[in-house]
Amino acid sequence: MSMSLVTLSSVTKKFVMAFAGIFLMVFLVVHLAINLCLLRNDGGEWFNAAAHFMGTNYVVKVFEIVLMTGFLIHIFFGILLQIQNWMARPVRYMVTNKTTTPFLSKYMIYTGGIVFIFLIIHFMNFYFREIGLVANDVTMGEGEPNFYQVTINLFSNTTYSILYIVLIATLGFHLNHAFQAAFQSLGLNHPKYTPCIKGFSTVYSIIIAVGFCIIPIFFMFFK
Amino acid sequence: MDLTLKIWRQENPKAKGKFETYKVTGISTECSFLEMLDILNETLIDKVQLPINFDHDCREGICGMCSLYINGRPHGPDDEVTTCQLHMRKFKDGDTIVIEPWRSKAFPVIKDLMINRNAFDEIIQAGGYVSVTTGGIPDANSIPINRADAELAMDAAACIGCGACVAACKNASAMLFVAAKVSQFALLPQGKMEAQARVEAMVAKMDELGFGNCTNTYACEAECPKQISADNIARMNREFFCAKVS
Numbered sequence: 001m002s003m004s005l006v007t008l009s010s011v012t013k014k015f016v017m018a019f020a021g022i023f024l025m026v027f028l029v030v031h032l033a034i035n036l037c038l039l040r041n042d043g044g045e046w047f048n049a050a051a052h053f054m055g056t057n058y059v060v061k062v063f064e065i066v067l068m069t070g071f072l073i074h075i076f077f078g079i080l081l082q083i084q085n086w087m088a089r090p091v092r093y094m095v096t097n098k099t100t101t102p103f104l105s106k107y108m109i110y111t112g113g114i115v116f117i118f119l120i121i122h123f124m125n126f127y128f129r130e131i132g133l134v135a136n137d138v139t140m141g142e143g144e145p146n147f148y149q150v151t152i153n154l155f156s157n158t159t160y161s162i163l164y165i166v167l168i169a170t171l172g173f174h175l176n177h178a179f180q181a182a183f184q185s186l187g188l189n190h191p192k193y194t195p196c197i198k199g200f201s202t203v204y205s206i207i208i209a210v211g212f213c214i215i216p217i218f219f220m221f222f223k
Numbered sequence: 224m225d226l227t228l229k230i231w232r233q234e235n236p237k238a239k240g241k242f243e244t245y246k247v248t249g250i251s252t253e254c255s256f257l258e259m260l261d262i263l264n265e266t267l268i269d270k271v272q273l274p275i276n277f278d279h280d281c282r283e284g285i286c287g288m289c290s291l292y293i294n295g296r297p298h299g300p301d302d303e304v305t306t307c308q309l310h311m312r313k314f315k316d317g318d319t320i321v322i323e324p325w326r327s328k329a330f331p332v333i334k335d336l337m338i339n340r341n342a343f344d345e346i347i348q349a350g351g352y353v354s355v356t357t358g359g360i361p362d363a364n365s366i367p368i369n370r371a372d373a374e375l376a377m378d379a380a381a382c383i384g385c386g387a388c389v390a391a392c393k394n395a396s397a398m399l400f401v402a403a404k405v406s407q408f409a410l411l412p413q414g415k416m417e418a419q420a421r422v423e424a425m426v427a428k429m430d431e432l433g434f435g436n437c438t439n440t441y442a443c444e445a446e447c448p449k450q451i452s453a454d455n456i457a458r459m460n461r462e463f464f465c466a467k468v469s
């Protein structure tokens with residue numbers, strides 16, 4: 001690679017951000033589908049089976065590498081763009097900008113940062129256990145982690161559940177702008193379809209946020 | 224009406240600037256914003272003080288020379304107008320108005336509120352033109368252009384290059400300006416010929432000059448006095464991608 005990542009053109013960086021973002025958004029749908037298995041009254045049978053599949057299937061293993069690369073690229077470029085953008089205005093305005101813009105669009109780096117903190121907590125609890133980076137104390141036969149039990153343990157703590165809901169809501173805010181912005185960045189814009197994409201962006205972010213939040217609420221009130 | 228003005232004063236590009244407070248009295252609501260500054264300058268000259276430097280030329284909203292970031296908005300509180308078309312009736316008696324220059328690394332302050340927008344000229348020089356060979360003028364009807372494209376090209380061409388997009392953008396990005404110029408040519412048969420080289424050259428120049436990266440907040444579109452649409456940015460992204468992969 002002759003060009004360093006930092007000197008990539010601004011439009012290319014937008015592209016990379018959008019591509020990685022869209023990939024992560026597709027993954028979230030898969031993740032939500034697995035999580036919703038927790039709502040079945042089967043003692044975690046489906047959920048653990050799904051976790052086992054995700055942890056052992058070879059095709060999934062390949063996608064896991066792609067996914068982690070997606071995370072790293074999205075985070076790396078997000079920070080890089082932000083630093084360059086701060087540098088583009090060395091003297092700040094005294095009066096903060098009063099231009100009316102889509103509310104969440106200005107705070108992507110902050111909502112993104114909060115989601116990143118959530119990601120670390122989440123990895124500590126699940127993914128790092130799976131790959132053996134964190135000691136695994138909740139097992140089922142042959143030392144395989146019992147993620148259903150891990151989840152129950154976590155959600156039995158009300159503070160954790162509330163924190164989880166707040167962080168997922170932040171993710172929802174991030175996604176709300178991200179979804180439609182990704183299409184704009186990729187140049188996929190059309191007088192007829194862009195309004196649909198914007199509408200779908202809102203629907204998608206609500207489905208993801210509500211979908212993930214149902215689970216701690218379910219465990220708090222119905223278990 | 225009587226007003227308090229907090230105005231950015233800066234001796235030269237290197238100097239450290241600061242805000243100075245001025246009072247103006249008896250301003251008519253019919254007065255334009257720049258006329259109000261003219262009145263202030265008259266009083267400063269009478270007191271043998273240096274008048275405030277600010278850019279302007281046509282004062283008709285067509286040249287793009289006037290700038291000014293007024294109370295947190297480029298071209299002030301009115302929508303779809305340049306500063307020269309802003310009137311004092313948009314303010315109330317007793318208001319405090321903060322006036323700042325456009326802030327961007329690529330637009331250094333020359334003096335007070337006057338900024339250097341050569342960066343935009345450099346971007347145009349990088350590719351914002353159609354190369355022509357000399358010879359007779361072709362018949363206008365020999366190049367058919369579809370009506371919708373002609374309209375879109377005309378809308379993009381309405382950009383007066385004032386730089387409000389850069390001033391409004393939280394990232395000081397020049398994407399809307401460059402996108403308007405790229406679109407204006409890319410939509411027409413005369414411009415299509417050089418479209419790929421143009422978009423690559425203009426984007427490269429924009430990056431080199433130190434403008435920020437677009438993060439799709441659409442503040443540019445909201446503040447553009449000529450209502451240039453951010454759809455042009457999507458078109459530029461598309462053009463850029465096609466140019467890179469072909």
Ligand code: FES
Nearest residue numbers: 280282287289307
């Ligand atoms: S002075 Fe020409 S547009 Fe304002």
